[in-house]
Amino acid sequence: MAHALSTDNGSSSKFDRIVADLHETGFSICDGFVSPLQVSNMALEAKKQYKKGAFRHARVGRGASMQLRPEIRNDRVLWLDSEKPGAALLPYFLDLETLRKEINRNLYMGLFEFEGHFALYPPGASYDIHFDRFIGTMERVVTCILYLNDNWQPDEGGALKVYEGTEPSNLPLPMEVIPQGGRLVTFISELFPHEVLPARRDRLSLTGWFRIRS
Numbered sequence: 001m002a003h004a005l006s007t008d009n010g011s012s013s014k015f016d017r018i019v020a021d022l023h024e025t026g027f028s029i030c031d032g033f034v035s036p037l038q039v040s041n042m043a044l045e046a047k048k049q050y051k052k053g054a055f056r057h058a059r060v061g062r063g064a065s066m067q068l069r070p071e072i073r074n075d076r077v078l079w080l081d082s083e084k085p086g087a088a089l090l091p092y093f094l095d096l097e098t099l100r101k102e103i104n105r106n107l108y109m110g111l112f113e114f115e116g117h118f119a120l121y122p123p124g125a126s127y128d129i130h131f132d133r134f135i136g137t138m139e140r141v142v143t144c145i146l147y148l149n150d151n152w153q154p155d156e157g158g159a160l161k162v163y164e165g166t167e168p169s170n171l172p173l174p175m176e177v178i179p180q181g182g183r184l185v186t187f188i189s190e191l192f193p194h195e196v197l198p199a200r201r202d203r204l205s206l207t208g209w210f211r212i213r214s
């Protein structure tokens with residue numbers, strides 16, 4: 001569905017826009033954060049790894065309590081090495097580094113690293129409503145989701161549905177965001193519960209988090 005947020009880049013840089021959105025509402029949608037050519041390079045890389053069997057069923061929780069809970073989430077993920085992202089992912093990881101520094105410079109968040117994975121949701125797969133920030137930890141502060149889907153149609157499902165959290169928000173919540181290629185969704189992890197609705201086709205993304213030291 002259409003959302004009420006502006007997604008164009010205007011005259012300021014994409015980084016400035018995201019920082020301003022995070023400051024104002026805690027939530028940002030940036031279309032064309034990554035060019036179509038880059039999206040297709042990244043999607044090809046993900047699909048190559050998927051065919052090689054490198055993806056694993058996603059787990060929920062962390063540390064000793066990490067477990068397979070397909071009734072909560074049933075996507076497949078491949079964790080990425082942000083030190084050695086490889087040629088297809090390098091431009092995006094460099095942009096993430098710029099974004100991390102801009103957020104720190106303007107919002108004093110002290111973000112020190114990015115951890116992320118490719119995620120592939122086969123048709124019908126979903127992820128129930130959740131917060132990205134684990135209870136009792138300080139680590140995951142900002143969520144960044146880049147969609148890698150070519151020509152996604154609204155009637156194919158697979159929206160990211162974002163809800164109001166404990167803090168009141170002036171965003172039009174709940175809101176559904178279509179996973180269209182090149183679109184980057186960035187938000188303050190502890191503010192917004194969210195879910196992934198089932199789709200009719202494979203749904204591919206690169207999801208990750210800027211963390212602070214725990």
Ligand SMILES: O=C(O)CCC(=O)C(=O)O
Pocket residue numbers: 119127132145159160179194195196205207
């Ligand atoms: O892919 C999305 O739109 C959201 C994924 C998500 O919520 C997560 O991996 O924590």
Ligand SMILES: [Fe+2]
Pocket residue numbers: 130131132194
């Ligand atoms: Fe999430």
